[in-house]
Amino acid sequence: FCLCVPVLCFPGTYYELTLNTGMKGILFKPRGFSKWKSYPLIIALHGKGQTAALTMKKWETIAEKQHVLLFCPQGSDPQEGYLRGALDDRVQIKELVTYLYESYRIRRKETLLIGFSRGGNLAIELGTLYPDEFPTIVSLFGFFNRGVPHYISKQPNYAFKKSRFLFVTGELDPSFQSSQKGYSLL
Numbered sequence: 693f694c695l696c697v698p699v700l701c702f703p704g705t706y707y708e709l710t711l712n713t714g715m716k717g718i719l720f721k722p723r724g725f726s727k728w729k730s731y732p733l734i735i736a737l738h739g740k741g742q743t744a745a746l747t748m749k750k751w752e753t754i755a756e757k758q759h760v761l762l763f764c765p766q767g768s769d770p771q772e773g774y775l776r777g778a779l780d781d782r783v784q785i786k787e788l789v790t791y792l793y794e795s796y797r798i799r800r801k802e803t804l805l806i807g808f809s810r811g812g813n814l815a816i817e818l819g820t821l822y823p824d825e826f827p828t829i830v831s832l833f834g835f836f837n838r839g840v841p842h843y844i845s846k847q848p849n850y851a852f853k854k855s856r857f858l859f860v861t862g863e864l865d866p867s868f869q870s871s872q873k874g875y876s877l878l
Contacts, residue, residue, distance in 0.1 A: 706748070709763075709791070715784040717765035718748050719792070722756045732760045732802035735789060735826075737811025740773040747808075763792060773810040782814060786822055793825075801854075806830040812867070813837055816857065816874060820844050823851045830858045833867045836874030844877065852878065 707719040725731075734755060738747040744766035755762035765785050767773035774781040792798060805826040807815030812834015819829035820843040836859075844852075857878040859871035 709788055711784055711787060713779075713784055715765065715768060715781065715788065716744070717763055717785075717788050718744050720748060720752050720755050720762040720764075722759045722761075724759070725761075727797070730797035730799050732758075732804070733789075733792065733796075733798045733800075734760055734762045735785075735803065735805045736762065736764050737785075737805070737807030737814050738764065738767065738773060739807075739809030739811055741771055742773065742808075742811075747811075761792070761796065761798065763789070767810075774814045776817075782818055782821060785814075785818060786825060789825060800825075801827055804828045804830065806832065807834055808832045809834055816840055817843065819855060819857060820847070820852075820878075823847060823855050827854055828856045828858075830860065831867075831871065831874070832860045833862075833865055834859075834871075835867050836870040836877075840874065841877060 705721045705725065709717045709719055734751065736747045736751045738744060744764040747764045751762055765788055768775045768779055768781050776782065793800060803826060805815050805818060805828065812831035815829050816831050816834060816836055817840060819826045820840055859875050861867045861871040
């Protein structure tokens with residue numbers, strides 16, 4: 693189901709995770725990691741045309757300082773990033789995160805799903821599709837897509853009581869209006 697291979701060992705340890713569907717991600721364990729301790733988890737999603745490795749570089753210092761696990765999944769398409777449709781990266785990311793929850797002592801209530809641009813779109817979608825898996829969602833300049841209200845309507849009324857959605861944008865950014873809509877709905 694999932695292959696976990698060590699990649700590098702300084703300052704923390706990096707592992708490449710691969711689903712049998714081919715989706716990959718990089719897991720970072722901070723220095724001093726112990727399989728007996730529990731950790732928060734940050735899941736960081738990259739933007740369009742970016743990579744999991746680039747996202748890992750941006751977040752690993754924070755993960756090391758905060759002593760948390762960091763997971764960066766790689767979108768299936770090098771240009772578009774994350775895909776929806778026949779090959780749905782949202783489902784694959786959920787499967788990889790489920791694997792992490794089952795394999796490590798993760799404080800699930802402290803899981804942070806954060807995405808930039810296209811990854812921000814996907815973070816919002818994952819948070820509305822799987823509210824029990826992703827309690828805190830941060831969209832950095834991501835769009836609140838038209839399909840998201842449909843995902844929200846399919847959840848029970850209480851589904852988002854424990855969820856926190858944060859929208860980071862700017863008044864001059866193209867994501868501003870959709871982020872306002874997402875903020876008002878969630």
